[in-house]
Amino acid sequence: MVHMKKKAVCLVSGGVDSSVSAYFANDKNFSIYALTIEYGQQHKKEILSAKNIASALEVNDHIILNIDFSKFGGSSLTDSRINIESNRNLNKIGKNIPSTYVPARNTVFLSIALAYAESIDAGDIFIGVTSSDYSGYPDCRPEYIKAFQKMANLATKKGTEGNKIKINTPLINKSKDEIINLGLKLNVPFEKTWSCYKGGKKACGRCDSCQLRLNGFKKVKVKDPIEYEYIPKWYKF
Amino acid sequence: MVHMKKKAVCLVSGGVDSSVSAYFANDKNFSIYALTIEYGQQHKKEILSAKNIASALEVNDHIILNIDFSKFGGSSLTDSRINIESNRNLNKIGKNIPSTYVPARNTVFLSIALAYAESIDAGDIFIGVTSSDYSGYPDCRPEYIKAFQKMANLATKKGTEGNKIKINTPLINKSKDEIINLGLKLNVPFEKTWSCYKGGKKACGRCDSCQLRLNGFKKVKVKDPIEYEYIPKWYKF
Numbered sequence: 521m522v523h524m525k526k527k528a529v530c531l532v533s534g535g536v537d538s539s540v541s542a543y544f545a546n547d548k549n550f551s552i553y554a555l556t557i558e559y560g561q562q563h564k565k566e567i568l569s570a571k572n573i574a575s576a577l578e579v580n581d582h583i584i585l586n587i588d589f590s591k592f593g594g595s596s597l598t599d600s601r602i603n604i605e606s607n608r609n610l611n612k613i614g615k616n617i618p619s620t621y622v623p624a625r626n627t628v629f630l631s632i633a634l635a636y637a638e639s640i641d642a643g644d645i646f647i648g649v650t651s652s653d654y655s656g657y658p659d660c661r662p663e664y665i666k667a668f669q670k671m672a673n674l675a676t677k678k679g680t681e682g683n684k685i686k687i688n689t690p691l692i693n694k695s696k697d698e699i700i701n702l703g704l705k706l707n708v709p710f711e712k713t714w715s716c717y718k719g720g721k722k723a724c725g726r727c728d729s730c731q732l733r734l735n736g737f738k739k740v741k742v743k744d745p746i747e748y749e750y751i752p753k754w755y756k757f
Numbered sequence: 758m759v760h761m762k763k764k765a766v767c768l769v770s771g772g773v774d775s776s777v778s779a780y781f782a783n784d785k786n787f788s789i790y791a792l793t794i795e796y797g798q799q800h801k802k803e804i805l806s807a808k809n810i811a812s813a814l815e816v817n818d819h820i821i822l823n824i825d826f827s828k829f830g831g832s833s834l835t836d837s838r839i840n841i842e843s844n845r846n847l848n849k850i851g852k853n854i855p856s857t858y859v860p861a862r863n864t865v866f867l868s869i870a871l872a873y874a875e876s877i878d879a880g881d882i883f884i885g886v887t888s889s890d891y892s893g894y895p896d897c898r899p900e901y902i903k904a905f906q907k908m909a910n911l912a913t914k915k916g917t918e919g920n921k922i923k924i925n926t927p928l929i930n931k932s933k934d935e936i937i938n939l940g941l942k943l944n945v946p947f948e949k950t951w952s953c954y955k956g957g958k959k960a961c962g963r964c965d966s967c968q969l970r971l972n973g974f975k976k977v978k979v980k981d982p983i984e985y986e987y988i989p990k991w992y993k994f
Contacts, residue, residue, distance in 0.1 A: 583828050587869075591820050592876035623875035624868060627912045631861060631868035632824075638860035639829035659912040667908035674901040675864045 525551035527642035528688070529633045532556050532582075534569025535715050536733060537691055540703040541648030544690045546577055547706055550644060554582040555636050557629050559622065560590035569714035576709050585632060589622055606726035610735055626659035630668055630687065637685065638676050646688045652695045665689050696736030704742065711745035725750035762788035764879035765925070766870045769793050769819075771806030772952050773970060774928055777940040778885030781927045783814055784943055787881060791819040792873050794866050796859065797827035806951035813946050822869060826859055843963040863896035867905055867924065874922065875913050883925045889932045902926050933973030941979065948982035962987035 528550035530542040546552055554574040558567055567584065574582040626649060633645045649660040658664065669687040673679030691699050703710060715733045716723035723730050725748040734755045737744040743757045765787035767779040783789055791811040795804055804821065811819040863886060870882045886897040895901065906924040910916035928936050940947060952970045953960035960967050962985040971992045974981040980994045 585825060585828060587824055588822060589872065591822060592873055622872075624872035624909075624912055627908070628865075628868045628872055631865045635826065635859075635861035635865055636829055658914060658917045661911070664908065664911040667904070667911050671864070671901065671904035671908045672861075674898070674904050675861055675896040677895060680895045 525549055526644060527551045527553060527580075527637075527640055528644040528646055529553045529555055529637045529640075529642050530579075530646040531629055531633055531648070532570045532573055533648075534566040534571075534573060534713060535648075535729075536696070536703065536708075536710065536713050536736070537648035537650060537699055538570075539573045539648075539708050539710075539713050540699050540706065541646050541688075541690055542573065542577055542579075543703065543706040543708045545644070545646045545688065550646075552577055552579040553636065553640060553642060554579045555633055556582065556584045557632060558584055558586045559625070559628075560588045565714050565716075565719050569712060572712040573709070576712060583636060587628065587632075589625075589628075592623055605728055606724070608728060608731070610731055624659065626657075626664075627668070630672075634672050634676065634685070638678060641678065643678060643684045644686050644688055646690070648691050648699075649689050650691045650694055650696075650699065652693065660692075662689070662692055665692065696732050697739035700736045700740050700742070704740070713746070720749060722747040722749045724748070725752060762786060763881060764788045764790060764817075764874075764877055765881040765883055766790045766792055766874045766877075766879050767816075767883040768866055768870055768885070769807045769810055770885075771803040771808075771810060771950060772885075772966075773933070773940065773945075773947065773950050773973070774885035774887060774936055775807075776810045776885075776945050776947075776950050777936050777943065778883050778925075778927055779810065779814060779816075780940065780943040780945045782881075782883045782925070787883075789814055789816040790873065790877060790879060791816045792870055793819065793821045794869060795821055795823040796862070796865075797825045802951050802953075802956050806949060809949040810946070813949060820873060824865065824869075826862075826865075829860055842965055843961070845965060845968070861896065863894075863901075864905070867909075871909050871913065871922070875915060878915065880915060880921045881923050881925055883927070885928050885936075886926050887928045887931055887933075887936065889930065897929075899926070899929055902929065933969050934976035937973045937977050937979070941977070950983070957986060959984040959986045961985070962989060 528545045530545050530552050532538050532542050532554045556570040637645055651660050665687050672685045676685060679685045715729045717727040717729050718724045723746055734744060738755050765782045767782050767789050769775050769779050769791045793807040874882055888897050902924050909922040916922045952966045954964040954966050955961045960983055971981060975992050
């Protein structure tokens, strides 16, 4: 008898968190359907990384969907007139809502994932949100995820058949170093991931995202395999 | 002293319900920001109608955002291989989930509306859902809208400042004829609206949407101002 794997839609952005989240789903024996939202980013490097991660995971399918968030403005990631914070003290990161916040981003991402899940009859969605490092984003908190799941079960055919939609957030209580540690155990190819908010050939090493990533690798005492244009003084290998 | 109008994001599809909903918001003295989602429809007639309605309403802004739902398949509205039901008995319509169901559509639409609302600091969203005519769609029920609103208030900056996001559904308990009656009172230019699921020069008169519309106009004893290719026998003027 063939045992059918359960299907899961995994949001894959090409960054560390979503890659570890997708590898976690794979390790739990889900059949993976990757979903990447292209949302008017200032660079395409993340999309390439997402493709490489999906390919390394040998996913069943990978849908890349474009949503032009820049029509709304309001975020430095989609509006080139707003500066991206850089060289900030690590203690300052995560204390307020940064310029890189994209309005209602996780809600839009999870909604599209829900549409994808419904169309392939999948009951599980994986998203690599974490409430620890990004306390400035309201849509990364457990109570938000719980409310989304409740709504999703009222929204869909599958959900109304008995709360069958589950929003999985395996990283929600983990810090960046704990996420990297988990990724190392799951053999996540970190050299294929991309975290920098800027679109250079090498990661900038100065934006919040680069700094949080480097700090995570520093804490687990493993050298980050990607190349940087600038290395903060506190990161030594 | 200038009294500032409250801002509202109104989902406008070009059909009867969303047009009446937007005119209702306008009547309640909101400053209107129209949002139309182009979702890989088989025809562009709806988008043109949405533009005409937004223009007639003299909205502050009208954003048309493309999301290619056809990548997911599963609906006759986005997948040309699936037939759209036609000539169905009126009693059969709304009893089950029709082929025109787009996976998680209202969730995706409301999420994008939430992103738009957050970017312009609007606290109100209007959507023309109705639970009466389309009992087959789980995402048209009041308990679903309530759950979405709760989630939205946990998802956003504005929401977390005190449940300030409201999802307005002025038509939720109205039948099609009650909606048309309300629209007539609000001077909705029904001649600019489009309901047909097909993309012909004239409305087909046979699909579920045409039949529900015609039946609504019949009940209020007003002639539908748009042209039809075919008129069902029960509709006489």
